[in-house]
Amino acid sequence: MPLHAPRRLLTAVSAAVGALALGLTTAPAQAVTPLNYAALGDSYSAASGVLPVDLTSPLCLRSTANYPHVVAARTAARLTDVTCGAAQTKDFTEAQYPGVAPQADAVTADTDLVTLTIGGNDNGTFINAITACGTAGVLSGGKGSPCKDRYGTSFDDRIDATTYPALKSALRSVRARAPRARVAVLGYPWITPPTADPSCFVRLPVAAGDVPYLHALQAHLNAVLRRAAEETGAAYVDFAEVSAGHDACRPAGTRWIEPLLFGQNVVPVHPNALGERRMAERTLSVLGLG
Numbered sequence: 001m002p003l004h005a006p007r008r009l010l011t012a013v014s015a016a017v018g019a020l021a022l023g024l025t026t027a028p029a030q031a032v033t034p035l036n037y038a039a040l041g042d043s044y045s046a047a048s049g050v051l052p053v054d055l056t057s058p059l060c061l062r063s064t065a066n067y068p069h070v071v072a073a074r075t076a077a078r079l080t081d082v083t084c085g086a087a088q089t090k091d092f093t094e095a096q097y098p099g100v101a102p103q104a105d106a107v108t109a110d111t112d113l114v115t116l117t118i119g120g121n122d123n124g125t126f127i128n129a130i131t132a133c134g135t136a137g138v139l140s141g142g143k144g145s146p147c148k149d150r151y152g153t154s155f156d157d158r159i160d161a162t163t164y165p166a167l168k169s170a171l172r173s174v175r176a177r178a179p180r181a182r183v184a185v186l187g188y189p190w191i192t193p194p195t196a197d198p199s200c201f202v203r204l205p206v207a208a209g210d211v212p213y214l215h216a217l218q219a220h221l222n223a224v225l226r227r228a229a230e231e232t233g234a235a236y237v238d239f240a241e242v243s244a245g246h247d248a249c250r251p252a253g254t255r256w257i258e259p260l261l262f263g264q265n266v267v268p269v270h271p272n273a274l275g276e277r278r279m280a281e282r283t284l285s286v287l288g289l290g
Contacts, residue, residue, distance in 0.1 A: 037077035038181075039068030040092065040103040040174070041116040043085035044188060047276045049258070049267025059097045060084035065273050067186075068115060070280035074290035077113065082106045085267070088121045089166040093173055104173050111178040115283060117186040119167050119225055123158040125217075130191075130269055133214055134260055137207040142198075145209025156220050163221070167228035175232060183234035184287055187222040189243035189256050189275060190215070200249035203259035237286045242278070 039045060047066030054062040062083055063069075072079035082103045084096055092104040107114055120126040133147035140146045174183055192215045193200075196208035206214060222240065229236040246256040248269065256275030258265040265272055271279065284290040 035075055035077040035112040036108075036110050037068070037072055037075070037079045037113045037115075038106045038108075038111050038178075039066075039071075039079060039081045039083050039115050040106065041083045041118050041186075042087040042121050043083075043267065043270055044117040044120065044279075045115070045186070046083035046085050046087075047271060047273070048085035049265035049270050050273050050276060054081070057082075057084070057100065059100060060087075061267065063276075065276060067276045067280040067283065070277055071115065071283055071290070074280070074284055080106045086121055087118065089118055089163070089170040092118075092170040104170075104177060107174050107177040107181070109178060109180075111181045113287075114174055114178065114181050114183045115186060116174075116184075117188065118170065119163050119221060120188060122163040122166055123155075125155055125159060125163065125221060126191075126269070129155050129214060129217055130260065133206045133210045134204075137201070137205045137210060140207050142201045142205070142207050143209075144207055145213060146207055147210040148213040155217050159221055159224055164224045164228060167225065168232060171228060171232040171234055175234075182287065183229075183232075184237055184283060185225055185229040185234050186237040186279060186283060187225055187239050188218060189239040189271065189279065190247040191218060191257050191269060193247050193249050197249045200259070203261050203263070204248050205260065235286060237279075237283050239279070239282060242282055243275075246275070246278070 043061065045066060045068065046060055047063035048061035050063040050065050052064050054064045066083060068079060068081050068083060084100060087096055091102065093102050095102055132151060136146035192211050194212060194215050196211040226236040243256055246254060248255055248257040248259040252264060256271055256278055258268055258270060258272050260268045
């Protein structure tokens with residue numbers, strides 16, 4: 001072999017490697033298709049009371065800082081947000097207000113991701129329990145368990161009898177519209193601590209014995225949400241541990257939920273902006289997104 005042959009071979013190899021490298025660096029990048037994301041749910045999903053307000057549907061008291069917007073921003077998803085304050089499970093398939101379409105209409109065969117928080121307004125569970133226990137707490141001066149003594153298991157009984165089957169029906173309607181979508185059901189972050197905090201009574205006037213009563217009621221509702229999610233093939237986003245210590249009795253900057261009185265939101269006993277961000281972060285973690 002001539003002495004210059006190895007040099008020619010080396011030159012040829014170098015040229016080939018260079019051409020390959022050039023081809024790799026100049027090949028067009030494959031665009032990532034953004035997720036089609038439909039956000040459904042009640043005021044905890046809508047972030048009612050958190051600014052800025054979404055003016056596209058003023059009746060729904062929806063915020064553009066709600067957890068769906070945070071999730072969409074973190075994932076670059078195409079968001080269709082139909083969350084609406086005071087929504088019940090029936091509003092997935094019925095119009096909640098004139099001009100407000102059933103929420104499930106936002107879910108289509110092209111939907112990739114659905115999130116929702118729903119069930120707390122069915123039977124007036126949250127509003128009735130907070131109002132009843134707050135009134136009883138004021139009248140009792142914060143002593144005893146007047147709300148539990150009067151209402152007993154009635155709130156829990158209605159959750160089992162009507163909220164649970166309604167949840168399953170609503171989730172099935174979502175699944176039927178988007179069989180391939182990932183559906184995530186978010187639980188409700190803690191409103192009350194597990195036991196009474198005397199310093200909180202002025203902001204959340206619930207009698208000492210009724211604080212654990214309301215806490216247990218919320219735990220029951222969340223357990224039903226988990227059960228309905230699991231039975232319909234949806235993921236459940238649990239806040240039991242991560243929202244502990246961030247209830248409405250905590251100071252501003254720590255609490256995720258605003259108290260009944262002297263809070264910072266115009267809508268009390270609802271998540272603040274911090275709570276919505278934390279709900280989004282937990283959802284992203286559970287789903288492995290963002």
